[in-house]
Amino acid sequence: MxxxxxxxxxxxxxxxxxxxxxxxxxxxxxxxxxxxxxxxxxxxxxxxxxxxxxxxxxxxxxxxxxxxxxxxxxxxxxxxxxxxxxxxxxxxxxxxxxxxxxxxxxxxxxxxxxxxxxxxxGSTQTNEIRRCAALRLALGHVSERWGEPVALAEVGASAGLNLLLDRYRYRIGGREMTPAADSPVVISCDLRGGTSADRLHRPLPKITSRLGIDMRPVSLSDPVDRAWLEAFIWPEDVDGLATLRGAMELAVSTGVPPVVRGDAAADTARLLADLPGSEPIVVFTASLLSYLGARSRAAFLNRLDEIAQRRPVAWAFAEAPGLVAATNVAVPALQGPLAKRNTLYLVGVSLRGHGRQDDGLLALADPYLRWLAPARQPADDFQWLPAEPNAG
Ligand SMILES: C[S@@+](CC[C@H](N)C(=O)[O-])C[C@H]1O[C@@H](n2cnc3c(N)ncnc32)[C@H](O)[C@@H]1O
Incomplete structure (x- = not known):
């Protein structure tokens, strides 16, 4: 030709x-x-x-x-x-x-x-439940500030496996923790940086309701959907595959919270408005922002601000620092080199409610949460955490 x-x-x-x-x-x-x-x-x-x-x-x-x-x-x-x-x-x-x-x-x-x-x-579909370690950290922060209970939502929830965070066992920095100590699913996450990880070990706040929102929800009752999720496990990650399969089995046998179809920017406000109660809503996103254009990212955060006029909202995130820096999260460290460390994920919480916004960084982590380094203070720039050889 x-x-x-x-x-x-x-x-x-x-x-x-x-x-x-x-x-x-x-x-x-x-x-x-x-x-x-x-x-x-x-x-x-x-x-x-x-x-x-x-x-x-x-x-x-x-x-x-x-x-x-x-x-x-x-x-x-x-x-x-x-x-x-x-x-x-x-x-x-x-x-x-x-x-x-x-x-x-x-x-x-x-x-x-x-x-x-x-x-x-096809579309990218992962459900990396090691990220529950980041969610745990965030929930600890929210309950420290606002007490309990909370409602929990994840936007970009995939199959909704992160919403089941209290059904898993955790081995963080080699130390086991409860609850769900008899769970067949174990989430292991190493600690770096020598900072205290006590917040991770605190009991989780009571969670009153759970909701997942996703553009293309994964149905765990559909073998094709399950196989597609497994296909995103990397060739050497034998443990990751076993963990994912264990979590999927657990979810199917014990029930999974609803994951409804919706777009982060267009549908979040409408869908979260249906959550009962007036307790704070923790809205978790992990590896979502890179799928949204700049306008959608801004619209998504505007929607959270709208909801925060009626009840407190905590945006808990595990996302690339550069993308968080491009939002209205106001932490001075995000103006510096931290925003360039995009082969890692930033874990943080933006508390929005009671007429104010209070943002804090909680950890820098491997994107798949194989390890995390807890922040030394809420405005940490993580300059003390050396770049990994692969971190570019
Ligand atoms: C990389 S996966 C991460 C899934 C999950 N948060 C985790 O950490 O395992 C990104 C998810 O975001 C969803 N997604 C992408 N664009 C979206 C949008 N505009 N609104 C809602 N969900 C979206 C995808 O369908 C996918 O399930």
Whole structure:
């Protein structure tokens, strides 16, 4: 097929865009977290077949996380494929070597139709329940300031597994804590920085009602939805897969709070208005802001302010610092270098109610909450926490 000069130039720009996207993913998300994804995302940047596959995909769907999840979900049905030997979650033990990229490319070619369909129609769907450690920290802060009980909502709740935070066991910094000490699901999170983590160990406030809101809620009774969630677990994260499966089983057997379809900016106020009572609402978001454009982010926070005119609202977040800095959260540290540490997540709470706003930072953490470093004070800039080699 002949391409006009203009078409060739467009393709060149698109290929360059993809190379940059996958290069950044390799250096930030992959490096230090997944050797397989680090190598694969670097490999994509130099593989014409894979770049061509992504160029046939709508632009905003050609994301590394979506490509890898789509391949992973197909691989789950083909555990004997050569590619599975690199994925510990599929029983593989082969270390990353020079055959990984060609094996990956061959698998993609073999399953091209299915992969193309998943790339066109899929959306990023994770439910990382280790983030309950961040929510726990935030709830401790809210109950310290406002007492209990509270109502709990999560926007971008996925399957709603974070709303069940009191049904899990916690091992924080190697120390077990209650409640739900007999839960089959254990959330482990390391501590860094030597700061006190006492707030994490406080009993949770009484939670009167729970609601999840998500643009595309995940139904735990649907095996396809469950498999798609599992597909976002990274190849080496055998524990993460077991934890997710355990949490899904627990939720199905004991009941999960409602997760209703809705857009963060357009529907939050209307949906939260239906929550009974007048106690404060803790609205949790984890890894949501990056899915919202600047306008939607501002609209979402405006909606929270509207609700706060009727009853107190605490926005509890585990999000990239740069995105929090672009909101109206007013912590001086966000004007400094903290806002550039976007390979980590900032955990904090913005208390809005009683005619005032009171913002505090609680921790800097790995985005998947494998570790967190509690803040030394609510306006902490975390300059004392050294950059990780992979933190860029
Ligand atoms: C990366 S997942 C995080 C899920 C969950 N918060 C967690 O930490 O495991 C992001 C979630 O946000 C949802 N989402 C994306 N855009 C949204 C929007 N505009 N309004 C509501 N939810 C949205 C997605 O469907 C997805 O479930």
């Amino acid at each position: 002949w391409l006009s000069e203009e078409q060739s130039a467009d393709k060149g720009v698109e290929a360059e865009h993809l190379r940059r996207l996958f290069g950044v993913f390799s250096a930030t998300h992959g490096h230090g977290r997944s050797l397989v994804y680090e190598a694969l995302s670097r490999g994509v940047t130099g593989n014409d077949e894979l770049l061509a596959l992504l160029m046939r995909t709508p632009r905003d769907q050609g994301r590394p996380s979506l490509l890898f999840a789509a391949v992973n979900s197909i691989l789950a049905a083909h555990p004997d494929a050569a590619l599975a030997s690199y994925y510990p979650i599929h029983g593989g033990r082969r270390p990353v070597d020079h055959q990984l990229i060609p094996t990956f490319a061959a698998f993609c070619a073999e399953h091209g139709d299915e992969l193309g369909h998943l790339l066109r129609t």
